[in-house]
Amino acid sequence: MAKAINDQSKPESAQTSAQTQALPADLDPSLADAADVARALNVDPNVGLSEAEAKRRLERFGPNELAGAPPVPKWKKFLAQFQDPLVYLLLVATAISLVAWFIERSHGEGGEALPFDAIVIVLILILNAVLGYIQEAKAEQAVDALSKMAAPQTSVLRDGKIVRIATADVVPGDVLVLAEGDSVSADGRLFAAASLRIAEASLTGESVPVGKKPETLESAKALGDRANMIFNGTSVTQGTGRAIVTGTGMNTQVGKIADMLAQTEDDDSPLQKEMDHVAKILGIAVCVIAVLVLVALAVMSGFHSLQDVIDSLLLAVSLAVAAVPEGLAAILTVVLALGVRRMAEHHAIVKKLHSVETLGSASVICSDKTGTLTRNEMTVERIVTPSGEVQLTGTGYAPKGQMVGLDGNDLPSDSPLRVEAVATIAAGAIANDGDLREDGEGSGKWQIVGDPTEVALVVAARKIKALKAYSGFERVAEVPFTSERKRMAVIARNRADGNRLTVFAKGAPDVLLSYCTRIAVNGQVRPLTEGDRQTILATVERLSGEAYRTLGEAYRPLETDSLAAVPGVRVNAAGQVTDIAEQSEAIETDLIWAGMVGIIDPPRTEVRDSVSEAHRAGIRTVMITGDHPLTAARIASDLGIIERGGKALTGDQLDELAAQGDAAFDKATGEVSVYARVAPEHKLRIVESLQRQGNIVAMTGDGVNDAPAVKTADIGVAMGITGTEVTKESAKMILADDNFSTIVAAVREGRGIFDNIRKFLRYLLSSNVGEVFTVFGGVMLAGFLGITQPGVEGVTVPLLATQLLWINLLTDAAPALAMGVDPQTEDVMNRRPRKLTDRVIDADMWGDIIFVGLIMAAVTLIGMDMHLAGGLFTDRSVDALGHDAQMVEARTMGFTILVFAQLFNALASRSAKQSAFVGLFANKYLWGAIGISVALQLVVIYVPFLNAAFGTTPLGATAWLECIGLAAFVLIATELRKLVLRAIDRRRGIAA
Incomplete structure (x- = not known):
């Protein structure tokens, strides 16, 4: 085995970034003796690796880092902005x-010196691409700034000395030296441990630190039960230990989960899919209309010359330009970017712009419990003494709170219950290795040192000033906690009482109770009866059923100032006590029961309101955790996720359902909202099941065990503070404050953005449909309307492509952008989320778009007809300027009417059914945009060189009245339609 780790004969090509396995495949380090693991890795646990050997192994196995996706070159990111069906359509044009x-x-047919239309379209496409690239780059920079941290350091044994090295330089065979507060930087096999406890919530979801010991396991265990193994990404909360590194980087348990991410693929957001769908519809519509027009022209007049072909091609360009809202991509990007900026101000960093709309459409939020719904701060809530039970207010590690009765009333300072509760907390705070420190005087920010459960007792003691009467006690010795003993004891000297010694003990209530023979009741100590024991054990069971972690406290005055004088304590030849930690049988005996505490990781105070708001919005909250089912159900009921008394499904039960098939599994996930004791594959399966049921799923998480499900969800949300790098990489959004309420606020923002997207889509598409109908109608009805040029064969388009571009890019863009920042409506969170099958542009909206488009085309063509000879509505004689000048004037009329019709349409498009006059001036930006559009239109009509570029001519006062009067008919028609729709809705409401 030793030969395998030092074999340098492998070809260099095998030494890839994908790390090789350090241990033989058939060697499970948790089932092997630590000495065998050391031999397999060719390391002396007492000396560690040499620097030279560590360097060789670093070259072979690579750095202790997770493999990340190769960075995408900037040029590829820029070109990706052109991957849009709407862009493809414009490129064809x-x-x-x-x-x-x-x-x-x-062919010498004249024409422009430069392809003006083509140049303008390309410039617009480049402008859109630059804007989209810049906005996405800003979002990525915000994420990078969040994730940048100082390079972590790790203590290892090298050449017999403990040294600090960069975590990335840890290699298989290194000996990790672990102490309280350290982060575990690699997977390893323990060979020494003293009171070692490790928090593995980020990997297993278990909120309570796990006791570790070096003994070999008798059989294979689940990850959370491998007591002799340590894992990358976890942290030491208590004790010390040493371990031989068995895996680094991608060969760790964290690496295996990260590797699972390669099995999942990113999917387009619902909005991206809808925009693709809209582009296809527009493309098909343009092709169909173009074919119909060309066939009709061929049948009616035929193609007799090259000019006919050129005119037909230009007609196709005009139809494409009219159909495609060129500013849509830019406007959509800007609106989403503004939403991203607003979310960032509220601590939600969105990595991809389109994820904003997806979050607003979420119908299910799947959330991890520890640190997301809860504070990840163990808190003493109950104190039970022989005289009764009290509550302790305040949550988290801030020492603010007070002791009250179960009825919420204050307790008299001299009441037996209060005195006993103070004594109980004091015993737990003295028999304690934890500490609480303020991060800067008066900052109000608190840091914990040690096991969170122990710190919870310290916090409780500070809240009620429990140590005031015990300030004279000084620790002398300790019998440490171990997972086998399930208790600890501290011997303290009371300087205020002749240095007399007292034993303070805490531990599992049932275990500690077996060492108690007396009980303190109402200031008196009396023998502990069997009835007392049964009452205490029944209380333990009741509190456990309420998801509390219980700890018992006891004490015993030793009536001496010397440990050597304590009966049963062994001393050496010099009369000194040297091994007190091994003499628990003499110390932890004849104890006096003081009481017990109920500890819980409390839910975040603001989350309940957020869950309630999500419920009103039709969004279901699902808790998925690795914690105990009772704890999960209790927290879920406290937050309003489930009713009081509701149950949680466990990972084992989910496996049984999965064996029955997708139908049984989907039925359970459709009904159950709390899952406990689940593994990473369970989280992934739950998300996929919810998606199969047509839900848009948001998945929040912080630990690496959440990463696969976070990536698979429609919108993955990672915690910015406690979240691992793996999870942040997988997520589409990162919460900088780790606050579940921020998710709901982001949903609210997303819904408002979605509403505004529908508004400007209704506006842009109805305007573009109006342009298409204008071009189509003008060509097909040219003979009736007089849209012809005498002496010129072929097609005469009613509006030039440059005029249509001007409308789409300038006069359309500003109002559409203003609609993107329309104020949110009050009912934004009182509506059901849209279904995955619902279209952003549904049938009703398409009906509205086509209706408005027809009205626009009609009024535009009527306005042109009024200024042409041989028209349908008027038969204006040819004036002295001739036919060409008359056509220029008619096109200017049609051009202007269409612009103003679209501006009236902007007012109407703010709601599908509500009158435009409701909240008419609520959006000041819209009125500013309308003003800008009017000014731009005046410029293109009255500036001479723009007259030549855009084929326009100045209009007189009468013409302006005609333009505005005809254009206003769009608003009048839409108001009448809305009136009818509201009447139908009222009738349906009465009928219902």
Whole structure:
């Protein structure tokens, strides 16, 4: 075995970034003796590796880091901005425009000196791409800033000396030296441990630190039960230990979970899918309309010359430009980016812009418990003494709170119950290795040192000033806690009482009770009866059923100032006590029972309101945790996730359901909202099951065990403070404050953004449909409307492609962008979330779009007809300027009417059914945008060189009245339609 680790004969090509396995595949370190593991890794546990050998192993196995995806080059990120069906449609239009221009120039048909249409379209596409790239880059920079931390350090044994090295330099065979407060930097096999306890919540979900010991396991155990193993990503809360590194980087348990992420693929957001769908519809519609027009022209007049072909190509360009809202991609990017910025101000960092809308559509939020729904701060809530039971207010590690009765009333300072409760907490705080420190005087921020459960007792003691009467006690010796003993004892000298010694003990109530022979009741100590024992044990069972972790406290005055004088304590030849930690039988005997405490990791105070708000919004909250089922059910009921008394499904039960097939599993996940004792694969399976049921699932998590499910969910949410790098990499959003309430606030923001997206989509698409109908109607009805050029064969388009681009890019863009920041409605969180099958643009909205488009086209063509000879509505005679000038004037009329019709449409599009006059001036940005659009239109009509570029001419006062009057009919028609729709809704409501 030793030969395997030092074998340097492998070819260099095998030494890839994917690390090789350090131990033989058939050697399970948890089932092997520590000495055998050391031999297999060729290391002396008492000396450690040499620096030279560690360097060789680092070259072979690679750094102790998780493999990350290779960075995407900036040029690829930029080109990705063009991967949009709408962009493809415009590129086709650009190509057609270039072909038409080239044919004109090469055959001497005149035409423009430069392909103006093609140049404008390309410039707009580049502008959109730059904007999208910049916004996504800003979001990525915010994430990078959050994740940058000082390079972690690890203590190892090298050449017989303890040294601190970069965690990335830890290699298989290194001897880790563990102490209280250390982070575990690799997987390893323990060979020495003293009172060692490790918090593994980030890996297993278990909120209570796990006791560790070096003894070999008799049989294979689940990850959370491998007491002789330590794992990367966990932390030491108590004691010391040494372990031989068995796996680093991707060969750790964390690495295996990270590797699972490669099995899942990112999916497009619902909004991205919808935009693809809209683009396909527009593309198909343009092709169909173009074919119909060209076929109709071919049948009616045929193609007799090259000019006919060129005109047909330009018609296709006009139809494409009219159909595609060129500013949509940029506007969508800006609106989402503004939403991302608002979320960042509220501690939610979104990595991908489209994730904002997805979160707003979430119908289920799956959340880890520890640190997400709870504070991950163990708190003493109950104190039970022989005289009764009290509550301790305040949560977390801030020493603020007070003792009250179960009825919430204060207790008299001299009441026996209060006196006993203070004595109980004091005993637990003295028999304690934890500490609480303020991070800067007066900062109100507290840091804990040691086991969270022990610190909870220290915090409780500070809340009620329990140690005031015990200030003279000084620790002399300790019998430490072990997982076998399930208790600890401290011997303290009371300087205020002649240095007399007292034993203070705490531990599992049933265990500690067996060492008690007396009980303190109402200031008196009397023998402990069998009835007392049964009462205490019944209380333990009751508190455990309420998800409390219970700890008993006891004490015994030794009536001496010397340990050597304590009966049963052994001394050496010099009369000194040297091994008191091994003499528990003499110390922990004849104890006096003081009472017990109930400790719990409390839910975040603000989460209950957030869960309630999510419920009102039709969003189901699901708790998924590795903790005990009773604890999970208790926390879930406290938060309102389930009713009081509700149950949790365990991982074992989920396995049984999975064996029955997807139908049984889906039925359970559709009904149950709390899951406990689950493994990472269970979390992933639950998310996938909920998605199969048509839900848009948000999954929150902090530990590496959450990462696969976080990545698979429609919107993965990682914790920014306690979250592991694996989870942050997998998530689409990171909570900088680790607060579940921030998720709900983000959902609210997402819903508001989605509402606004629908508003400007209704506006843009109805405007573009109006342009398509105008072009289509103008060509097909050219003979009736007089849209012809005498002496010129072929097609005469009613509006030029440059005019349509001007409308889409400038006069459309500003109002649409203003709609993207429309104020949220009050009922945004009182509506059911949209279903996965619901379209962003549904049938009703398409009906609205087509209705408005038809009205726009009608008023535009009527306005043009009024200024043309041979028109349907008027038969204006040809004036002295001639046919060409008349066509320019008619196009300017149509161009202007269409612009103003769309501005009236902007007011109407803020709601599908509510009158535009309700909250007419609520959005000041919209009115500013309308003003800008009007000013731009005036510029293009009255500035001479723009007249030439856009084919316009100045209009007189009468023409302006006609333009505004015809355009206003769009608002009048939509108001009448909304009136009818509201009447239908009222009738349906009465009928229902």
